[in-house]
Amino acid sequence: MRVELENLEGGKGEFAHVYQPDELNPIDERVNLIEPAATSGKVRVAGNEVFVNGHINALVQVECDRCLQPVELPVNTDFALDYISGAEYESTAAAELTEADLSLSVFDGKAIDIDEIVKEQILLTVPARTLCRDDCKGICPECGIDRNTGECSCVTDNTDPRWAALKNLT
Ligand SMILES: [Zn+2]
Numbered sequence: 001m002r003v004e005l006e007n008l009e010g011g012k013g014e015f016a017h018v019y020q021p022d023e024l025n026p027i028d029e030r031v032n033l034i035e036p037a038a039t040s041g042k043v044r045v046a047g048n049e050v051f052v053n054g055h056i057n058a059l060v061q062v063e064c065d066r067c068l069q070p071v072e073l074p075v076n077t078d079f080a081l082d083y084i085s086g087a088e089y090e091s092t093a094a095a096e097l098t099e100a101d102l103s104l105s106v107f108d109g110k111a112i113d114i115d116e117i118v119k120e121q122i123l124l125t126v127p128a129r130t131l132c133r134d135d136c137k138g139i140c141p142e143c144g145i146d147r148n149t150g151e152c153s154c155v156t157d158n159t160d161p162r163w164a165a166l167k168n169l170t
């Protein structure tokens, strides 16, 4: 969904959409939407800038970093973004851009792409590391069995080599 700025009355508008998983998936190679995701918010044009704020409610699925089993993560997030058109951005000399301007997003000057915002904001809420549970035992590096659901007879040496060295001394 795109919000066309020329359709905004008085430079203001609202948006609301419920995304079916198919509309956004894959969000990235490890994150997928598993239920419809709702977003709503407001768009306001002020001079050369466009302010977009809103809310996203979603349920995504990621893989456990250790055992690769699916993990569900609820997403409930607010966002507030500040856009400047690409042309405007380029006509502003780099030297004039202050620190605060670096948080600006650039757009084509015509429309704000809500799909992109929703994907980006969902990804921002997904932690870099996800475990299905804190004590996930992971996958055996020898035979590939999921150690949470089964046991194997592979011998994996978990001894820290530094302690092994000490052991040899005694
Ligand atoms: Zn796991």
Ligand SMILES: [Zn+2]
Binding pocket: 140, 141, 142, 143, 144, 145, 152, 153, 154
């Ligand atoms: Zn094994």
